[in-house]
Amino acid sequence: MKDIRILLAGNPNVGKTTLFNSLCGVHQHTGNYPGVTVEIKEGKRQINDHSLFVSDLPGTYSLSAFTPDEQVARDALLTSNPDAVVQIVDATNIERNLFLTTQLMEIGLPMVIALNMSDLADEQKITIDAECLEKNLKIPVVRIVARNGEGIEKLVDTIIRVTEKKTPVDYKKIEYPHSVTTHIAEIGNYLSSHVSLLGKLSPHYAAIRLMEGDEHLEKMLHDQGLVIPFIDKCDPAERDGIAEDILLARYRTSEEVTTCAVKCSMGAVMPADLIDQVLTHRLFGIPIFLSCMWFAFQITFSASNPFLVGIEYLFGIFTEMMNGVEMDPFIRSFLADGVIGGVGSVLVFVPSIFVMFILLSILEDTGYLARAAFVMDRFMHSVGLHGKSFIPFLIGFGCNVPAIMATRTLQSKADRIITIITIPFMSCAARLPVYVLFAGVFFGAAAGNVIFFLYVLGIAVAIISAMIFRRFVFRDEPSPFIMELPPYRKPSGLAAAVHMWYKGKEYLKRAGIVIFGGVLVVWALATFPVGVEYGSVDSLAGILGQVFQPLFAPLGFNWQLVVGLIFGFVAKEVVVGSLGTLYGGEEMLESSLAADPTLSPVIALAYMVFVLLYFPCVAAFGVIRQELGNWKWTCIAVGWGILVAYIVAFITLHVGSLFIGA
């Protein structure tokens, strides 16, 4: 029995995840995301007496780590000391793929190249002499077809073989200019007397990394009081020049190897050019994009409907079963409103999340997602966002939860945080019942206009927030748009289904806990002290409403409205229900609201504005926490929402009074 740990590296869009799925099947630990992999996925394959543990690194173009994703990949390669590195190389774009190879091979780990002959390579009639490639690089090359699993057995055998080899690796040497070689030798020599500081890096490789400008390593050595020869005397311009010399030398090596190995001219005619001309056409590009999104949106929220009905039906049966059993009313309430309500809140999102992820993954696999970003970038960039932010925003009108998860396609941390913070301002479907109630009662015939105004207000607040965050918080964060437009490909239904399954599982595991907990907290607030009517004035929620009411007095809210807001933390649908309880029954709610002297159309408008902006719901909160990955940004996101809601509702109340009259 032997454990072998391998890292799967490669450029984005080369079929890495497909290979990972072929290697590990369903034996995966964490979810698989379309687009950017924020964490490293791990899987396992059992072969005779060997256990192969595979880590799928985020796609990376280079080890200089330009994006947060690439940093994750680089750190794993440099510090985790795997038994072997497998690089997947796309046959259609071998030159740029081999540039990464020239970086990987210098790390000095046992290595195998998986040459992926995609259907596109066949279409373009590209023939690659794998033996020549292998002989040139002195790295074993295995032809595979990731899509159908061809060559996987041979790849596994080769991996085992290279890890069992006792001799140190001896790959092709990159020919750097003479001066660079001399300095590398000088620095390497010096570092060999400080090996303990270098972790897993060899002195020679550490020297190359320093010459390439690895600031992290340099700082670490300086912190230890080392004075690095040459580097410390060099001025920045000279060091830039050296780093570029190294880069050029790497590309020369990859060009040289490519010329020798690729037998057929490549990239002459792109077969998918015609499709591209239509999809990104000057006039049709945007209409096509918008219709695509409209369809995706419709499918996400209508295809999930039958499942929602099914879930509701199941819960009806549960409740019925409970009604047939004698039990303490307190326990009954705990089971019905707490446990079943909590599970329901989690499950209710699952169908649309599954559908959203399957569509997103199909859009990504076909290469259209990159074109969508390409088409929308001009507009999104002008408000401080990224072309890829558009899709999450659109999904947000249906439900913020899958929208926030869809931001995983964004590469820059700044773009991603800004998008996540602003998504909750998209008025999701659950907020509509609140608008319908209040606009209907207080605005009569103008209700439609009021609701439309709220949607537009949400978009305006999102745009202004994005501009503020970009301008004042992330001003110095560069967010250039250097994005590969991957070739159009046929999507694989199976791959999309596998992705969807892991995403859904991930959601249930992570966000589910937070959502379920949140529902239980609100249940407790509505139930305690023991004996009070559920959610009434005497319950903790009612008491809280009265305690916090003074805080909302400047906005004109009475204590019942404040209780509604407290319940709105769970889900916006609950606002209407809880107001129903407080106003003596949902049937009379409309007339009671109209008759309440403490309310007025302006206050109702301010309340709707507040409900639109203050806090999406506990489910969205759960995924915001999960996606931002830390409490600091989660608190900023939530705090910003509440602050903006308060300010905008206040302005609405006072400006509105001028027009509508008190």
Added chain:
Amino acid sequence: MSIITVEQLPPGSSGIVSEIQGETAIRRRLMEMGILPGSKLTLVKWAPLGDPAECQIRGYKLSLRRAEAALITVDTKKGE
């Protein structure tokens, strides 16, 4: 003028990259993506709203904003 930036390149035409400017991180990234002195770069087209651009370099498609395209100088004479 045969020495122009990619931003000035008429859509559909090509040039041989002669220089890449800009701050270190961005210049380095452009080079890592294969935009190196001597590489042939084709400006395929601009996006419907006028930005970003679709370029072809080393057999693949790369999208760059106007700001990045202005950093890359090409020689159109050699590109013909």
